[in-house]
Amino acid sequence: GYLFRYTPDGQVEGLVKNKTMLLVISSGSDYTTQPMASFNFVESYLRAIFGFVGLTDVHVFHANGMDMGPELKKTGQRSAIAEARAFVESGVWRPARAVHAPVLELAPPIAQVLVA
Secondary structure: OOOEEEOOOOOEEEOOOOOEEEEEEEOOOOOOOOOHHHHOOHHHHHHHHHHHOOOOEEEEEEEOOOOOOHHHHHHHHHHHHHHHHHHHHHOOOOOOOOOOOOOOOOOOOHHHHHHO
16 A cells, blocks of 8 residues: 555645554663753654654654663663553553444354354
8 A cells, every 4th residue: 555645735645544653762872861862863763754654643662771781771671661561551552442333143153054
């Protein structure tokens, strides 16, 4: 399928709609606070690219300090896991439930057909 299209007036329209994206970004250092935050191009770049195709509900989890020694590596991993767990437990990612009509059974289950 297509990810974007041009509207009649020449604007770009992202075609990936009503989706949630989860990103886990790992880095050797900690780019979430200054002064290193100025060097964090990854998150803004990915948000721009995914936003271009319509993915605007983006949640980012950071695993920082992967090259800053064993203790900071463990701390970064645990932090990212805790962020992801909190997000999942919040239920924010769940789409609204659609109301479906009851499914009509048109044929007997295959097991009944084989036994009969």
